[in-house]
Each structure stands twice: as structure tokens, then as C-alpha cells.
Amino acid sequence: MELKNLPYKLYLDESEMPSTWYNVRADMKNKPAPLIHPATLQPLKFEEMQPIFCDELIKQELDNDTRYIEIPEEILNFYKMYRPSPLTHAVFLEKALDTPAHIFYKFEGNNTSGSHKLNSAIAQAYYAKKQGLKGVTTETGAGQWGTALSMACAFFKLDCKVFMVKVSYEQKPFRREVMRTYGAEVTPSPSMNTNVGRKINAEHPGTTGSLGCAISEAVEVAVSSEGYRYVLGSVLNQVLLHQSIIGLETKKACEKFGIKPDIIVGCAGGGSNLGGLIAPFMGEKLRGEADYKFIAVEPASCPSFTRGKFAYDFCDTGKVCPMAKMYTLGHDFIPSPNHAGGLRYHGMSSVLSQLYHDGYMEARAVEQTKVFEAAEQFARTEGILPAPESSHAIRVAIDEALKCKETGEEKTIIIGLTGTGYFDMLAYEQFNNGTMTDYIPTDDDLAVGFAKIPNVAK
Ligand SMILES: *Cc1c(COP(=O)(O)O)cnc(C)c1O
Numbered sequence: 341m342e343l344k345n346l347p348y349k350l351y352l353d354e355s356e357m358p359s360t361w362y363n364v365r366a367d368m369k370n371k372p373a374p375l376i377h378p379a380t381l382q383p384l385k386f387e388e389m390q391p392i393f394c395d396e397l398i399k400q401e402l403d404n405d406t407r408y409i410e411i412p413e414e415i416l417n418f419y420k421m422y423r424p425s426p427l428t429h430a431v432f433l434e435k436a437l438d439t440p441a442h443i444f445y446k447f448e449g450n451n452t453s454g455s456h457k458l459n460s461a462i463a464q465a466y467y468a469k470k471q472g473l474k475g476v477t478t479e480t481g482a483g484q485w486g487t488a489l490s491m492a493c494a495f496f497k498l499d500c501k502v503f504m505v506k507v508s509y510e511q512k513p514f515r516r517e518v519m520r521t522y523g524a525e526v527t528p529s530p531s532m533n534t535n536v537g538r539k540i541n542a543e544h545p546g547t548t549g550s551l552g553c554a555i556s557e558a559v560e561v562a563v564s565s566e567g568y569r570y571v572l573g574s575v576l577n578q579v580l581l582h583q584s585i586i587g588l589e590t591k592k593a594c595e596k597f598g599i600k601p602d603i604i605v606g607c608a609g610g611g612s613n614l615g616g617l618i619a620p621f622m623g624e625k626l627r628g629e630a631d632y633k634f635i636a637v638e639p640a641s642c643p644s645f646t647r648g649k650f651a652y653d654f655c656d657t658g659k660v661c662p663m664a665k666m667y668t669l670g671h672d673f674i675p676s677p678n679h680a681g682g683l684r685y686h687g688m689s690s691v692l693s694q695l696y697h698d699g700y701m702e703a704r705a706v707e708q709t710k711v712f713e714a715a716e717q718f719a720r721t722e723g724i725l726p727a728p729e730s731s732h733a734i735r736v737a738i739d740e741a742l743k744c745k746e747t748g749e750e751k752t753i754i755i756g757l758t759g760t761g762y763f764d765m766l767a768y769e770q771f772n773n774g775t776m777t778d779y780i781p782t783d784d785d786l787a788v789g790f791a792k793i794p795n796v797a798k
Pocket of ligand 1: 454455457572574606613614759
């Protein structure tokens with residue numbers, strides 16, 4: 341099909357929705373390093389994970405071999421409430437940029453939680469329910485994951501306890517109330533309700549919290565409460581697996597409408613949306629069937645890929661979780677409080693870390709004022725007010741499209757547009773008032789975090 345004859349929105353029919361998830365690990369020659377036990381430094385066994393995670397999710401976490409995993413019918417039916425999500429041709433943005441590049445975006449913000457996180461939340465809630473559990477605990481940073489999980493738990497009638505990073509709890513009261521409307525119990529973290537929360541409060545008085553702290557608290561409550569397990573909205577292999585629905589739909593739409601992407605760009609916090617979006621394309625690249633340029637975009641203030649170390653580290657500040665081999669800034673890393681755009685996690689998915697280490701993808705770090713300039717331009721041309729996180733990807737897509745303008749190249753760029761920015765208006769307010777600042781940690785700043793990375797020779 342000629343690109344100029346394309347419809348604006350490239351819809352799939354419901355009947356064209358993928359019925360399996362795709363596990364990119366099956367096609368990786370160098371598998372992601374396993375989670376290890378912090379005491380023994382041995383790969384975690386199924387039984388060792390059982391107190392923390394749901395059984396079926398542990399199986400998915402450990403499965404490096406099964407290429408396609410059936411999506412249970414209940415999950416597929418839930419997906420159909422808000423999926424397939426559209427792949428949209430950004431014709432107005434292209435025009436504004438006056439670029440020969442073709443830009444498309446896959447929008448995941450078309451559900452009440454406002455982001456892609458619901459794709460994994462509903463899967464994790466389903467497996468918890470199927471196992472007969474009472475409820476789940478989790479952390480949330482900006483609030484999207486907590487909202488998505490609250491929706492999923494309400495659907496399956498599960499209890500949901502959310503530890504919300506304190507700075508967001510205070511800055512985003514509306515997020516909190518959405519979660520409570522769906523029945524979740526929301527606690528600001530670090531709290532005084534857990535051992536680890538009390539310890540972190542004592543060591544860092546007045547701290548505004550971090551995802552790493554909130555994870556520690558949620559895990560502590562899960563393992564000490566009968567019938568509860570912990571669930572996580574990013575980073576883990578299982579989450580990337582569930583998010584592959586984004587990439588599978590994108591690939592189907594590309595095939596249906598005759599689009600061949602050159603560049604696929606997504607923001608990277610813990611790596612789940614990007615891992616999901618690129619999964620089937622990466623599979624082709626790994627199998628030598630096609631080539632694509634994949635770009636992970638992260639904030640300059642939390643630069644795990646571009647300036648982090650590839651090493652085993654704790655996944656949480658309180659060191660109650662297993663250790664993962666990943667690009668990390670150190671489990672003690674707490675991003676500057678002036679950082680408004682999400683993507684604050686100190687580490688990165690082991691799958692993406694391995695792929696990046698092996699040269700299959702690139703990464704860029706961008707400053708937040710530049711990110712919001714891109715967000716503004718996108719909102720004014722394409723209509724959607726993007727989440728700050730998603731706007732990192734928009735920034736780099738625009739930069740790539742402007743490069744095409746210089747070279748005259750007609751590249752096709754796909755953006756993972758992960759969510760809406762309705763709950764991020766404080767950040768937009770700072771930007772609109774001209775009070776938003778950039779923060780780039782110095783090498784000395786980062787050295788403090790690196791010094792705390794445990795010395796695991798693996
Ligand atoms: C959570 C979130 C992200 C980042 O998480 P990943 O696991 O890296 O995908 C990006 N965009 C939005 C809107 C989010 O809610």
C-alpha cells in the first residue's frame with residue numbers, strides 16, 4: 341500500500357488480535373542472566389521465589405525457551421475492552437517538522453489507567469486469582485502501575501495494597517483517588533508500617549522516597565501476610581512477556597498496511613514497554629531475518645543504560661529482593677526531586693540489558709526541558725497530551741526525523757507512545773511557567789551509587 345494512501349489510524353480488527361505472547365528470550369543466544377539469591381549468589385529456584393511471586397508467573401519468569409505462550413481467554417477478553425490499540429500515522433507532526441520521514445505511534449493510553457501497564461497488570465492479577473490468593477502488594481512511582489493494578493484487581497476481586505513513592509503520593513492526589521476508587525489501599529513510601537520503611541526513614545530523614553524503597557516495603561508486606569504475593573509492573577522477564585502484545589499488534593498492523601519500520605523508539609524506565617514493543621522485531625533481528633534500529637530513551641537525570649554499570653545489583657534499596665544482572669546506577673540511587681518525567685528506576689530489565697550489551701540496540705539520554713518541548717509540539721500537532729515518560733521517545737523520534745530532513749532520507753519511525761499526561765500537569769505547569777530545570781548528575785554523583793553495587797563476579 342502506498343504510504344500516502346494510508347488511513348490515519350491503522351486499526352486491527354478484534355479478530356486479528358494476537359492470541360499468544362512472544363518470549364524474545366527464546367531467540368536470544370546469550371540469555372539474560374538469572375535472578376540470584378543475595379546470600380548464596382546462586383540462581384533462584386522456583387521454590388525460593390514462591391513466597392514472593394505467584395507460581396505461574398515464576399514459571400514465565402524462568403522460561404527462556406518457549407517462544408509463544410498462550411494468552412488465557414479471560415485475559416484476552418479483558419484486553420478486548422481496550423485493545424487492539426491503534427497505530428497512528430503522525431501526519432500532522434510530519435508536516436510540522438517538514439520531514440521526509442514517516443512517523444507512526446502506537447498509543448497505549450486509551451484506558452482509564454492511561455498507560456500500557458494494564459497489559460501486565462491484568463495478567464498478573466489473573467494468575468494470582470487462579471492460584472486462590474487473597475491479594476497482591478506492589479509499589480508505584482508516578483502512579484500508573486498502581487492504577488493499572490487496582491483496575492485489574494477490581495476486575496478479579498483481589499485485595500490490592502499499593503506503596504506509592506511519597507513525592508508522587510503528595511503531588512498526585514488524583515492518581516491516589518483513582519486507585520482508591522478501584523478499591524486499592526494506598527500508603528506513602530517510605531512508611532512507618534514496615535521494618536524496611538522505618539529503617540530507610542531513619543537513614544534518610546525527610547526522604548521523598550524512591551521506587552527502590554517502595555519495592556522493599558511491598559515485598560516485606562507480601563512475604564509476611566498469608567495469601568498475598570508481590571507483583572511488579574516492570575523490569576521482570578514476565579512483564580516484558582505480557583507487554584509483547586504491543587509489539588505483536590504493531591507488527592501485524594505493519595504487515596497489514598505494508599509498513600517497514602527502520603527505527604523503533606521507546607522510553608525506558610524498567611524496560612517493559614520498550615521490551616514489549618520491540619520484541620517480535622528484535623526476534624527477527626536475532627534470527628537474522630531483518631534489521632531494525634532500536635533506540636531506548638532515558639532521562640539524563642537517571643541514565644541507567646548510557647552511564648550505568650552492567651553488573652549484578654539489588655533490585656530495591658532495602659535489599660530484600662533478589663539480585664539481577666542489569667545496567668544499574670546502584671540500588672541506593674535516588675533521582676533528583678526536580679526530575680518530573682518518571683522513568684526513575686535505578687536499574688533496567690535484564691533482557692534489554694543483555695541485548696544492549698550485545699549491541700542489538702542503542703540508548704540515548706535526554707534532558708527534561710527538551711522532552712517537554714517535544715511533548716508540547718506533539719500535543720499541538722497530534723492532539724494527544726503525552727505522558728512525560730512517552731515524551732522521551734517523542735523527543736528522539738523528532739530528532740531522528742529532523743536528521744532525515746537534512747539527509748533527505750525517507751525513514752520510517754515507530755514511536756511507543758505509552759500513555760497520557762493528564763496526571764502530570766504539575767510537571768507541565770513547571771514547563772509552561774519556565775521554571776523547569778535540567779539536572780545531569782556528575783560522574784562523582786554517580787560514583788556514590790556505583791560504590792554500593794555489590795561485588796559479584798559473574
Ligand atoms: C511506567 C511507564 C513507563 C516506563 O516503564 P517501562 O517499564 O520502562 O515501560 C513509560 N511510560 C508510561 C506512561 C509509564 O506509565
